[in-house]
Amino acid sequence: MPDAVAEEIVNYALEELMICKVLAELYRVELRYPPPSYAYNVRVCETKKVLERLGWWSEGRKGHIRKTLEVRLQSAAYCLIALFTGMRAHEVLRIKYGLRNNWSEEYVEIDGGVKKMCFVLSETTKLEARPASYKWQAVPVVKLALMALEIGFKRYYDTGNPWLFPSRKDGVFGGKQALTKNALGHNIKTFCKIHDIRSKGIVWNLATHQFRKKFARTMVRQGLGIKALQDQLKHYDIEMTKIYGDPNLYVELQAEKFELSAELLEEFVGSQIPVIGGGAEELNAMRREFLGLTKKDRTLFLQSLPSKALVEQTDDGLCFYRANKALCGGDKSNCRPGDCNNAWMPAAGKKRTLLWRKTENDRMMGFFKSQPLKVHFLKSRNEEIQKLLGQLEKLGACE
Template structure:
């Protein structure tokens, strides 16, 4: 699409000075020649949708506010590398929310791609601003609008403003909200999408990543210390201006999620895993419960003092995620002193149990393989029994 856009810009340049209708007709002919059958109006709409899609990607994966995205300029991306060779990508912008000014946000490679796309997307609009500056300067070098135009000269999220005499300017928040709602409708969604939703969602996803739900965030935020030390992968300039408010938002979401998980542990449902059984045993002693002035204070205390993350088949409360039970040998969690397994995990263990039973019919796994299968069957059976399920009949 951007190749086509560049081609259409050349068409305009070749017909500079002709009437608008002739230029549009020439562009439509060129679109047909390039295989675009929808006409110029549809192509222009697709180009605007490309801008909105890029905005959604960048907003969803950076945690930037709308005005911070408006302040993203050419050259906003930079990368650093730590001592282990891990590359971190950063997006730089200016925040008007606090006095800090410049901020750096960690971003994934997909966001880098969206930023690169927008740098190319915005080039024709930036050229229009450059032409405006040249024109104003030739008429009146002291025109205050020259300074205003310079503010937008290198911005990425640009558009033609009908309310400002069709000048090219950075899109406003209200315009973005209209665009986002229209984009959602074009995707067949009823979501009342708005620019303010992305930062909160990002914080929520980042908090969930502490539980292993998102692989990208789990990798990148594994180095984020929630006590705000954050001293890794920095050079002399980039990565030093972090958005502390975003970290606080993530911390709030994380605390809320952890409290919800612990509240479920202290309910009436059975728990498996070594730590899960310990919780239930501890909970049965009235003296332990009397320590806390309320159920809410008990939940809060345990949530704050316990490291919790999800590996998909249990909650792991170990201080690190180095155990093979999180990856290679997941049935090990059933007997681990750091695991908590809830009824929501029962389907995972029942599925494993059923599949393992099928492996016993394999004649080529050898005695060692058979013993491994029998061991893992026992582990799954024990977990299901701890959760008060009958593994032998649950699939009937």
């Protein structure tokens, strides 16, 4: 799956999550005008009013509008969950209704610090005699997809269906089956057609396995180790993880990383964007040298930079990583951007983010006041933040 296709899928899927509000309104109409107390035409009239008010009424598909909306919501939610967790299709479809059954947020101690981790809860039947429960690490946007499904499909749960992706086989309301993989596969292909998501002029032929491969490739790009990737993908054999998606995955990713590094270096060195971080002075010196070169020499200068060091993306900026100048020792969790000569951070818009982090660290210090090691780590983080705030003030880039 090309990056451009993945980006379009995510953008459209986030928009489609709003369909849950339409389905919730339709369910409220059903509850307000239940049969046989109210005539069929009364419910139809009220349903039409809801769809017109929310911009979804269409004479051409008025008999299938609910089914259409349910399919689109399920497709959108599946795309986000699968793309940001790497879960197999059957594992996504076995997610149960209710956040207490499918979502977990935990504080995990990592490398002397404490981080909030999010997990999707489900089951797998891969190489298992019986369904086995597992946790897949996720990002907060996945929670939005889970909540949208809960809002949009409450009518199914209220009649006894325990699954977050309920089946509506033959339009029967009240069944207790989960959506099938075949139905899901058909629905996500339709998703690409509806939104005209193309690659090289052809509508992308989307399939469920593509998300897992894209997730693996994206995580390796971001520097995730092979053991951590194996754990997330729930592979029993690490050799499967190594070749997942493409036998030459790591070779290709290194080539991509070199190309991306060159693009980012050109963007930073060739502009006058104010930067902070321990490497700001060195970057400004490189900019002055760059401005004094001819057009041809500028090209050669930029081409030479990736051979000196490749750029790594960090939470707030870039790391022009050189081992002899790295204060972190190669461990990103120990990043000290205020001091490290490898760190470049755009100054614009950073003050509010840094102040918020400082406030959160203060709150966590109160929470862990009986654990001196954690308090010491949080204090060191705040000291680093204070250095960056001081650099912002010198630049006058406080907002």
